[in-house]
Amino acid sequence: MTQHAVLDSLKHRHLRVRTDRAATLGDAVMACLVMPAEFRRAQAHYPIVFQRDLKSGRLSALALFGFENGENLFLGENGWDAAWIPLAHAVQPFLIGRTTDPAATPQVHIDLASSRVSEAEGERLFDDMGNPAAFLEEVAQSLGDLDGAYRASGAFYEALERHDLVESFMFEVPQADGSRQSLAGFLTINEERLRTLPADVLGELHAAGHLLPIFMAVASVGRFAELVARKSSRAHG
Template identity: 25%
Template sequence: MTPSFELLNNEQHRNLRIKTELVDTAHNRVNTALVTVGELSTLVHEYAIFISKSPSTEQFQLAAILGFNTAENLYLQDNKWQATYLPLDILRRPFQAYIPDANKVREGRIGLDVASEQVNKKTGEALFDKQGEATEYLKKVQKIFAELMAGTEQTRSILEQANQLKLIEPVTLNIDIPGQKSVVLNGLYGFNKEALTKLSGKELEKAHQSGVLQVSHLILSSTLHLQKLINWSQK
């Protein structure tokens, strides 16, 4: 299904509804989801999180691994999400941020994929009331985007500081799934444990005050969830 995004407005989309109970959709069948540092404390309990680079800006960002192959989301099973917490990048769908100027993120607007299976005119959460005002559901969506925008800037800043401290290194994941072909995931980065232990003096203080240390420990602890994904993939 080809996405068809339209900028959200209370006239054109007043009668549209979103079937939020429908989880197994085309836009959720992805093998990674973007993550912000503000989500890490909860997401690391259920997701393996690595560093990647934005294809458009080449800046570092955080990504939760959802599957090992393109369009494979192992967290989707029987139209249910196999985790208590969902990344904001998943919760915001079928909406998408429209940011014409990368330097003016806060001036972005919200777009809606009107081709999504979740969008219809009969059942689900309404976007606007009869007066054209945003419903409580849409206000929640707007709050998600506000958190994403702020969180993206914070994440970019922390990862850039980590890179300046030479704490980030390329990572290649060689995934061996019993009974299946081995999978190699490239284009990922992680924190260098040895470099972290060698931090001292002003660099250690900077890493602590900036939040780099906390983020690095959270991300390193999350890698154990790769085994869970391997088990799901095997089944």
């Protein structure tokens, strides 16, 4: 259950938000959305895969943390074992709220039902005078960055579709008992198609800023081996 509310300095002056990482705080997740603008940083830690919405058919990208629902192989007793977390997950329990007026300034919302929200632990959102704390100002900046990256992502996915650059794939995950678990339902960059693109198309993708995130998504495939090693380590740990 969620309970979204517009953040208010009077109603929520005494609220705090926990920033540590734990399963009880909502971090036990297999994946989260990652924006093309984040691919350079994401590929240093996580495999990047694509998925297609069953209703709209639209593409989006995910950073994988595990191979099954609720499995985060980066989460341990000492928190999150990676130097960077995608913005879509890092900003929780905050989100951007919009009105029906497209010209209106977006508002910062908070999920009051989140286990991160507390009055006793964590970072304060407002000072005693009701002014935004430094933590909240950082959150607002991150939300703005995420919103901008999301809005810019449409052109990237449109280019992938236009040039037929994604394909389905299946990854076999070795299990402790010697069996294999199939990771399916996701898409990845079609490397053969990418290699055969004409020079003018490559130039067009580069000029639009799409070529770098494409290459970063390709590079991230190498992170599957590390993810398998993390799973194996836990199985034998």
